[in-house]
Amino acid sequence: MAALTASQAPGVGLGGHDGKGADAAGDASPGDGSYDMELPPLESPNPPGGSAPGGVGDKSGIPKSVLAAYKKAAKSLATSTPGCGLRWELLAGIGKVESGHARGGAVDKEGTTLRPILGPVLNGAGFANIKDTDGGRWDGDTTYDRAVGPMQFIPSTWARWGADGNGDGRKDPNNVHDAALAAGKYLCADGRDLSAKADLDRAILSYNNSSEYLRTVLAWFEFYRKGTHAVPDSDIPPVSVPGLGEPGGGPVKGTPERGGKDGGKDDSATKPGKGSGGSRGNGDKEDGKDGGKGGGHDKPSPEPTAPHALERATDQNITAVAGETFAARPGVRAETAKGKSVKGVKVRFEIRGSTQATFEGGAKEATVTTGADGVATAPALAAGAKTGTFTIRATAVGKNLGTVDFKATVTAPQADKVTRTETTALVADKNGTFADIAVKATRKGKPLAGTTLTATLADTAKGPFFSVDQQGKQVRTPVTVETGPDGVARLSGLRADDKPGTYTLTLTAEGGAKVEVQLTIKG
Structure with a gap:
């Protein structure tokens, strides 16, 4: 028989058994709510013949979309976190x-629930007390x-551990x-090796700190x-699903299934908030009316039309030269x-950081x-004279749609x-000196x-050279010069050895612009 239990009572430490062994991040347990304590059958699972999903004799069956998600996640983590040893069955x-x-x-078809699955309100009444974080x-x-x-x-835990599993x-x-x-990712945290019994237990308890929860999960895992x-x-969410602390999500508190009297109300449920980032779907309503016909099905929520989040619509990084305008502009999409x-949807773009x-x-x-198209693009952005890095933050005006x-x-x-x-040819006698070389650097x-x-x-073996070192050796390694206010740089003192011929000197500016100069030593 299925029953519900509070996984976290008020005051119980979150994230570790008896307040110990918490994961490295110290987050609250992901599943802080009610859960299904039903144990699997004693006999080994065998694929049933023609049983409906969740029907009698079909305990080993897992819905195909959900099964694919479990296997895909485990395969991904086997590559990114090979030492964890996570099995999809966990x-x-x-x-x-x-x-x-x-x-x-x-x-x-994308793997998103047809209506929200919400646990009980974490207000300290039989469960942990966690004020709103989202x-x-x-x-x-x-x-x-x-x-x-x-x-x-x-x-709050999703904000830290949330992942994009379907790309x-x-x-x-x-x-x-x-x-x-x-x-x-959460189970693999803190360097756990889930092939070791101690780490496996610690991971499950970090997910939900209850010995009953540990035994139940391990039973289904095996x-x-x-x-x-x-x-x-x-294709239709059921009215009653053991383990969910929401309307239609398990036996109502006070009913015979929960050990109470008839007529009890589910005092763990709340109505979805009216904020812009409210819960997906339109709440939960049972088909049955007062004294009515149990066993009905909820209708799927209509396609949502309200904005739910801001997503990046352009590249994350933009670059400009000081004193010029950024060619690319930040853009976000409301979805x-x-x-x-x-x-x-009104989107505010804010310049943050030390910048002009x-x-x-x-x-x-x-x-x-x-x-x-749901896209808002920031106005043209002038770089200013100061170099460095800063942030442009996009948020929805009057709505909690996150930040980009x-x-x-x-x-x-x-x-x-x-x-x-100048266009004058640069010529020097053997062992002589070349005239100064002047070049001009420009931008636009x-x-x-x-x-x-x-x-x-x-x-670098013969011909012109820049100087002579203390040992009297001719120096041909590169040297630098800098432009003045007029953009002109001068190279002076370039000398010739006694090897006649024509040689090439290249002056290269930062960024790659360059000019080649021919130097001739007369025979």
Whole structure:
């Protein structure tokens, strides 16, 4: 018989058994809420013949989308964290206990749940007391946090461990691919080797600090290791799923199933918040009415249209030369929970850090409204004279859609052209001295002061040389000269040896612009 239990009572340390052995990050446990204590059958799993997902005799079946997510996450971590030894069956055991495998595979084609899976309100009444950390973005509650999604992540923990498991550019705890990969990363934290019993226990307890939880997860872990198979995903979320602390998510507190009397209310549920980043979907309503017909099904939530997050629409890094305008401009896209573009969202771009860069008119911030494609692009950005790096931050005005940062770098100007100022041939007698060589560095036709040029001789064995060292040896290694206010640099004292011929001198400016000069030693 399935029963629910509070995984974290008020005052219990999070992230480790009896307050010890917490992971390196010291985060709260991802699954701080209710969970399913149902144990697997005693007999070894065998694929049933024609059983429906979750039906009697189908305990070893895992919805195909969810099973694929578990296996993909474990394979990814085998490459990125080979010493962890994570098996996908462990993710399956946790996913079974935390959400019944995302309510029997009630996910769309991208792996996102058809309606939110929310744990109880973590207000200290029978569970941990965790004040809101996400402005209601993931759990719809702007007062307290609730565990979210197939692997039941607390928003604050998701902020640290969230992952993009399906490669769509978003980290969504409601997506089974993202949640499975994040859970794997969390379990592998602190250098754990999950092939060792002590580390395996420590990882599971860090996920949910309860000895009953540990025993239950281990039971399903071993059960799935003996054999499992894929079953079809559910296309309609069930009204009652053991283990979920939300309306329709397990026996209601006070009912006979929970050891109470008839007529009890589920006092662990809350309505989704009205904030811009509220919970996905439109809440949970049961089909049955007062004294009505149990066993109905919820209808899938309609396609969301409200903005859910800001995502990067352009490159993260932009660069400009001091005194010029950035060629690229930061841009973000407002999206729904399903990744659809949202028009009409006001986005504020703010220049942060020590810089002289400004938007049009000398402003340090600017507000732009997203267009039909959901994209808002920052106004033109002038670099200013100061070199260095600063940040441009994009946020939604009046909405909690997260932040997107862009790294902007201002570099010193570099010459795009170097030319000789005279056309006179440079000729010297044997053992003589060449006339001064003057070159001009410019950028976009304007003289460039303070630019360093490197003078290099093509022949380092004979011909012209720059100087003589203390041992009387001729020096032909490169030397540098710098341009003055007029952009002109002069190379003086270049000497000739006694080897007649024509030689090449190259003067190269920072950035690569260069000029070649012919030097002749008369015979």
